[in-house]
Amino acid sequence: MMDLLEACRMVAQVDVVVAILASAIYGLVVGSLPGLSATMATALLVPVTFWLSPIAAIATIITASAMAIFSGDIPGCLLRIPGTPASAAYTDEAYAMTRKGQAEMALGAGLWFSAIGGVVGTLSLVLMAPLLAEMALSFSTYEYFWLAFLGLMCATLVARSSPIKAIASMLLGLLVSCIGMENPAGTPRFTFGLTDLLGGIEPIPALVGVFAVSEVMRAMVTAEPPPLPRRKFGSILANQWMLTKKYQWPMWRGNIIGIIIGVLPGAGADMAAWVSYAMSKKFSKEPELFGTGHPEGLVEAGASNNASLASGWVPSLLFGIPGDTITAIAIGVLYMKGLNPGPTLFTERASSMYALYLIFIIANIIMIPLGIIMIRIASTVLRAPRAAVMPVILLLCAVGAFATGSNLFSVLLVGVFGILGFVMERNGYPVAALVLGIVMGTMVEQNFVTSLIKSDGDILPFFERPVSGVLAALTFGALLWPLGVWIWNRTRGRRLAAG
Amino acid sequence: MHLSDRVTGAVLVALGGAAAIVGSRLPAVPGQDVGPAAFPLVIGSGLVICGALIAFGVGRSFEVPEEEDAGPGPWRLGGLRALIPPALLAFYVYASEPLGFLLTGAIMVLVAAFALGARPRLAVPLAIVAPLLVHLAFYKLLRVPLPAGVLPAPW
Known part of the structure; x- marks a missing residue:
């Protein structure tokens, strides 16, 4: 109880309140601009968090990401261009509703069920994290190795591209993390004699390059999206209670799927939305209405992607293993602020954890009024010409990278990773897997090498402990899953051809 | 720039091979078998395998066909x-x-x-x-x- 009161006091600080409000507006605006994803919004915030108190820093990340995931629905609904990848799953459906003259209902559903998903996801975080923390206390390097590896494998499953290319991207990320002196012997590795590389490659320049600079590069070679027609909106929340009652069961299913996918290390909001939309269509009583502007899928997937956002913090806070690219950034911020992820965070820094929960709830509640305002001014915001937004983003990339270490080499790195991300994306290599590889590389290597040293080079102890055995089985399941799907498709194709 | 899978696969094979070879030459920690060489060796070998599979077109069936947003003319x-x-x-x-x-x-x-x-x-x-x-x-x-x-x- 004392902890809870302490947490309230922490959240009520002036700087935290200002941080929440400012990052909410920032998240809403950036998320609504097509091509600027929630991950990018968060990555560009990191240099700002350097100068904030720990709670305010985490509050900015939580609020901005939640708002950006919601407001990605706005251009999806009005222009058929998803603002963030997490909205892509149901963009066609929302746009179909707009064409039927139900834009208010589609946007309102995005907002209302995003908020519900966020709150339910937070409750799952509150309930699950302490339980899992007990368990995590007994984990050894073997379990951590498998968990990190499982996270990386999930990241490759999420990618809607060739699983082999996804694994290759992840390995490339791990290779990048090998650069520098932070290895078991402390010798310079792959530094090519450059002193700037001795410290290794920080995840932030890589993230900014891959997510933001590559987006500016893409803007250079693609046509500008059409401007939004001006329109007046009726009441946004009018029909939402009716929808909540009518689609109560899909809503809960969306929440639960989102929570489960969020907890899986490596799989995030994009995956949750895709899976939930597919589920909703499969189990709906009226599957033939999907794609024609039917709100059911919107309800389920809209709840799901925001629920996954909160539960994605479970593996991040407990094990330091990111649930998705946003929490990958958040982990960096946690370390920077002395809130090192791990099970002891819940016992020793309980008040900070309560503060984190509170921020989640507050962010999802203020999402409703701020979201309504955002929807109403969306046609003005979306009118901002790309030729004005992108140059400023580029300037922020340069300054942000410079600010993280006050060194110009990171600005160069941002450019290099921009090119890498651009080329990879154009050739079907998922960049999120690369980023997770870079973020988790050091941790995977440390646990891998320590485990090998402990076991004297023997592989068997990796599987002997019960939890590590289960995690190993899950990891290999994830690894072999694409193969199974491939064989299944093959045999089914033959049977169809034969029949 | 859109490259064929053969090219990107070959690049990955070369990169993985180089990482494995250069990595395996790193000095070991005295008195220990596992050192800074182990991880690059594993990663490099993995990259070589993935690169080869990609070059031979395995797993392409999973890819969502991407819509070409730029025509071939102005693209050059x-x-x-x-x-x-x-x-x-x-x-x-x-x-x-x-x-x-x-x-x-x-x-x-x-x-x-x-x-x-x-x-x-x-x-x-x-x-x-x-x-x-x-x-x-x-x-x-x-x-x-x-x-x-x-x-x-x-x-």
């Missing part, structure tokens, strides 16, 4: 425009110290805005205002030591 020369942002970042690295942040930032914004097809009426005011605002936020509020160069900020 127009594709180079994509290199403008990284080039501007490189420009920032070398110019920000001597020229100062405000001037460098203004040039960056101006070039990027023109490359995106902005009219001077938009690009010029943007190039003046945006660096000033960014400087104000990062230098004054966040205390990032941005270089002053030849044109120091008024604050």
Whole structure:
């Protein structure tokens, strides 16, 4: 109880309140601009968090990401261009509703069920994290190795591209993390004699390059999206209670799927939305209405992607293993602020954890009024010409990278990773897997090498402990899953051809 | 730039092979079998396998066919425009110290805005205002030591 009161006091600080409000507006605006994803919004915030108190820093990340995931629905609904990848799953459906003259209902559903998903996801975080923390206390390097590896494998499953290319991207990320002196012997590795590389490659320049600079590069070679027609909106929340009652069961299913996918290390909001939309269509009583502007899928997937956002913090806070690219950034911020992820965070820094929960709830509640305002001014915001937004983003990339270490080499790195991300994306290599590889590389290597040293080079102890055995089985399941799907498709194709 | 799977696969094989070979030559920790060489060796071998599979077209059936947004005609020369942002970042690295942040930032914004097809009426005011605002936020509020160069900020 004392902890809870302490947490309230922490959240009520002036700087935290200002941080929440400012990052909410920032998240809403950036998320609504097509091509600027929630991950990018968060990555560009990191240099700002350097100068904030720990709670305010985490509050900015939580609020901005939640708002950006919601407001990605706005251009999806009005222009058929998803603002963030997490909205892509149901963009066609929302746009179909707009064409039927139900834009208010589609946007309102995005907002209302995003908020519900966020709150339910937070409750799952509150309930699950302490339980899992007990368990995590007994984990050894073997379990951590498998968990990190499982996270990386999930990241490759999420990618809607060739699983082999996804694994290759992840390995490339791990290779990048090998650069520098932070290895078991402390010798310079792959530094090519450059002193700037001795410290290794920080995840932030890589993230900014891959997510933001590559987006500016893409803007250079693609046509500008059409401007939004001006329109007046009726009441946004009018029909939402009716929808909540009518689609109560899909809503809960969306929440639960989102929570489960969020907890899986490596799989995030994009995956949750895709899976939930597919589920909703499969189990709906009226599957033939999907794609024609039917709100059911919107309800389920809209709840799901925001629920996954909160539960994605479970593996991040407990094990330091990111649930998705946003929490990958958040982990960096946690370390920077002395809130090192791990099970002891819940016992020793309980008040900070309560503060984190509170921020989640507050962010999802203020999402409703701020979201309504955002929807109403969306046609003005979306009118901002790309030729004005992108140059400023580029300037922020340069300054942000410079600010993280006050060194110009990171600005160069941002450019290099921009090119890498651009080329990879154009050739079907998922960049999120690369980023997770870079973020988790050091941790995977440390646990891998320590485990090998402990076991004297023997592989068997990796599987002997019960939890590590289960995690190993899950990891290999994830690894072999694409193969199974491939064989299944093959045999089914033959049977169809034969029949 | 769109490359064939053969090319990207071959690049990955070469990169993985190089990483494994160079990595395996790293000095070991005395008295221990597992050292800094182990991880690059594993990763490099994995990359070689993946690269080979990609080059032979395994797993392509999973890919969502991507819609070509740029035609083949303007793509040849127009594709180079994509290199403008990284080039501007490189420009920032070398110019920000001597020229100062405000001037460098203004040039960056101006070039990027023109490359995106902005009219001077938009690009010029943007190039003046945006660096000033960014400087104000990062230098004054966040205390990032941005270089002053030849044109120091008024604050």
